[in-house]
Amino acid sequence: MRPCHVSDDLLFDFAEGSDVGTITAYEEQVLIDDHVATCDECQAFLAEVWDGGLGKDLAEPVLRILEMERFIVDTAQFGGGILAEFLRALRTYGFDGGDD
Numbered sequence: 001m002r003p004c005h006v007s008d009d010l011l012f013d014f015a016e017g018s019d020v021g022t023i024t025a026y027e028e029q030v031l032i033d034d035h036v037a038t039c040d041e042c043q044a045f046l047a048e049v050w051d052g053g054l055g056k057d058l059a060e061p062v063l064r065i066l067e068m069e070r071f072i073v074d075t076a077q078f079g080g081g082i083l084a085e086f087l088r089a090l091r092t093y094g095f096d097g098g099d100d
Helices: 008-016 032-038 040-051 059-092
Strands: 022-025 028-031
Touching: 008 032, 008 040, 028 032, 032 040
Parallel strands: none
Antiparallel strands: 022 028
8 A cells, every 4th residue: 555545456446447436545535536636656556557567457447448438329320310210201201290
């Protein structure tokens, strides 16, 4: 553990993008994002993690997030295409309240 009392597990969660929220440091609640932004020891640890200098493989969580993002984009595009076809059908078959 570092002098700032932040554990390796907490920093691994932070590195993986897990919602770690707050830490107890110096008897106060501190957002982990704010703490990491000002703590040289934590930044050095995270630099090793992200460089691959430590034994934790972050490829799987990162790929999982990218696959989910791609799924959401594809689903939104597919849904948008269906909506466009539905609106075109309404206009074609006279349900737009007009041309009769």
